[in-house]
Amino acid sequence: MAKSKTGRKILVFSILVLGVGALAAVAILKKREVVITVQTEKVARRNLTEVVVANGKIQPVVQVKISPEVSGEIIELPVKEGQQVAKGQLIVKIKPDFYIANRNQAEAAYKSSLASRATAEANLQKANAEFRRATELFQQNLVSASVYDEAKAAHAVASAQLTNSTHQVEMARASLASAEEQLAKTTIVAPLSGTVSKLNSQLGERVLGTVQNVGTEIMTIADLGEMEARVEIGEIDVVLIAPGQNVQLEVDAFKNRKFTGTVTEIANSSKTSPYSSSQQEATKFEVKIRIKEKEAFRPGMSVTAEIETRSRTNVLCVPIASVTTRLPKPKETKGNPSTATNASSSHTNPAAPNPGTPSPSTNSSPRPDKKNRDAVKPIEVVFLKQGDVAKMVPVKIGISDDDYWEILEGLEEGQEVISGGYRAVSRDLEDGKRVRLGPPTGEKTEGKEAAEDKRK
């Protein structure tokens, strides 16, 4: 019994020691190499459409803000927000009492000036007759030169008084016209047919005229039949925008619907906010997009615009995630483009590609010190899977859409490029590193779902 137990113990311990020893030996002797898990995709020809995405608001193409030219109390406001109005329809009436009195006063002044002019005319006729008589008598030496001079002066004075009266009449007439104009402005009519899109004032409210200062904005009338999207686009992208480009629009209020539009205007000057520091805030330009579809849009609705800036047909493409940047090796070999442009280790790569060109989205390498950054600029590269190693290939990229980059130089159709994972492409991969295909943990099912969503 004791012997069998001892034998059992020896057997068990022998198996354990041998098993563990063998594993340990393999673990010690095995050549350990870092193998990076990657996903790949073939270089293929596709049609690409580059889009610039921007957010903004929907606004009517024609929109008029109604402000009174005269101040006073609103005594009639026969419209409501959202109401349709016709051109020439009364929309606001301001209390006219003060302006009627002004008109009456001006009218009286005008009539008074007319009377003054009539008096001056009579005086001139009288002075004229006396002057004629004095002239005849003076020529016959029947009156002295003094009498003649007096008659002459009286005639000149009467003539001047008539001129003055005439001007007074003109002044009074102008005052009357102004007073009548002011009175007329107490009644405001719609300048266009449209909808009252915004009503700020109420009946009985006192409003300020715009003659000398900023007046009260009583309401806004807009033609909602013609709507446009006003979106803000960054300075990097605005140079790609041109009038006439097609736009796909998504309005938050109309879910699962896409509208179409055309770029009509691009602002020449950037939009600046008086409350923000221009150094911290990105420079934006307003772009107007005319919406083709007629729908019950309301001014101020949020919109996302995808402006189709450039498109290419049947061009070589790689997944957007496969393009990254690396610093080229400092020593270049002439005559061999593949080795000449090989990049150095990703650990010394800067984050930013050449300014002015759209940067590959996967670029996120650590920044080098300033001296190195000034000396060499990063280049766009992709990694090819050749067997079980990665080969870095510098490429020249063209346009991109949400999923793919156009490749202008560096690749051929059918080559297998490494398209993921993110960390592998952006940091870990180097020329000659070992790789193996494998779905990243937890991404397999999601990838299928994402593809399914996209197809839908």
Next chain:
Amino acid sequence: MSLPSRLFNLFATPGEVMDDVARSGPAAGNWVAPALLLILVSWVGAWLVFSQPAIQQQLSEITSQAIEKQIAGQKMSEQQAEQVRNAAEKWGLIGAKVSAYAAPAALAFAVPFLWGLVLWLMGRNVFKRDFPFMKAVEVVGLAAMIDVLETIVRTLLILVTGNLFASPSLVLLLRNYDPQNPVHNLLALTNVLVWWLLAVRAVGLARLAAVSFARAAAWVFGIWLLYSTSMVGLGFAMQALFKR
């Protein structure tokens, strides 16, 4: 039987060791020594595993993928995403290392008491036998020697395969183990050394409660299976919930 004899004989003649434990008086060494040994082996194993560049790469990839999933769920700019990546990668790796060293230290002492409580309650309520609670703790503590062996084997397998999730189970057949895949998690339950550990615990329970090994094993394996599958199911349910 001396403590070293118990620790070593447990691998070959567990019934003899458990008989000795059941007959003899209380001895704290029966559970403290294996716990300390387990901590030591786990720490050495963690150090060895984390010193491997291939494992570091794998750990980075797992952390990175988890971060990418988070980023994909929340709409953020590339700059914000990069900040999140840098912070999460740094703290994710630190967190993994800290848990690899801290978890064995806590579990080595907690498991004998938790599983001891399970065995003690089973003895009292299922088998209607009274035995001291600390005897159950000693049984579970001594069985932890199999855990020590499992840790050594798992560490060596990780070093050999370069797979952080390698274990003496059907997981070895998988090329890409996905911790979020319930099927993969179920395969991980086929760890033969864990089964051995459970069998030794069942031997201890059989000796303490004076019942057959088959009855004790049925209960021990049943409870373990219930707990393990419910954990896998809970993980699956949480995933489904978050996906919605």
